Amino acid sequence: MARQAAGFQSTESYIVSPELALAVNAAVTLEKPLLIKGEPGTGKTKLAEELAAALDTDLLRWHIKSTTKAQQGLYEYDAVSRLRDSQLGSERVHDIANYIKPGKLWQAFTADKRPVLLIDEIDKADIEFPNDLLHELDQMEFYVYETGEQIKATHRPIVIITSNNEKELPDAFLRRCFFHYIRFPDAQTLKQIVSVHFPNLQPKLLNAALEVFFDLRDVPHLKKKPSTSELLDWLKLLLVEDIGPEQLQSNQAHGGLMPMFGALLKNEQDVELIEKLAFMSRRQSK
Known part of the structure; x- marks a missing residue:
């Protein structure tokens, strides 16, 4: 099994074409998200799993739904729990950080070693979703308004983004990605x-x-x-x-x-x- 991203190739449990292996290695070298398109069932999600295994690193999965918002990938502020704790007189309310839930990008940015971040089926979300992530994926940092923290990637994660072509993605988003279409195997x-x-x-x-x-x-x-x-x-x-x-x-x-x-x-x-x-x-x- 491959152990370096630069040499990612077929493994015992996953067959990749030379073109796909080249795309993975190019995206890692360029430090750009790898946007993978192809028919459902052609192994797009499996690619992220195998790459993480090959690198012996963590895989963080962010499965996108029609209701998913970009903000959820950064963090969510649980104002309802804070209000409830306030009514109950809990000491937790004095530290707003107790009510901040890190999202998948936050987890990827603060991981101990370079992880693989899978943003799965991005085309399921609203058309504005990709644009809302442009800065974070480009600069690898974001600001937490509630606490005044600036969260910056300790190690730039390897980002794999999959799409089933259900809707077109914005040009500005596409420019920031390395693209590969998985052709159906012969x-x-x-x-x-x-x-x-x-x-x-x-x-x-x-x-x-x-x-x-x-x-x-x-x-x-x-x-x-x-x-x-x-x-x-x-x-x-x-x-x-x-x-x-x-x-x-x-x-x-x-x-x-x-x-x-x-x-x-x-x-x-x-x-x-x-x-x-x-x-x-x-x-x-x-």
């Missing part, structure tokens, strides 16, 4: 990924499964293409149910739905589309 790379999770999988079953999988991804007008993680779930089910390559090939040849299709197809429109195509294929084969 068949050879997928075989490497599968071998990490299922080292004893029969080559015949893997080849047959990948043929079905890529044919499914190539279907026009599919609302959600199956991802790498869904392929792994599907393969696990095939093994549990003892479904062999012959059954997969027979289903495909005769226009049938793939076994355990619920692991690959995630909405009713796509199921209906594949069922319709399977029906048409069966009619043509008669």
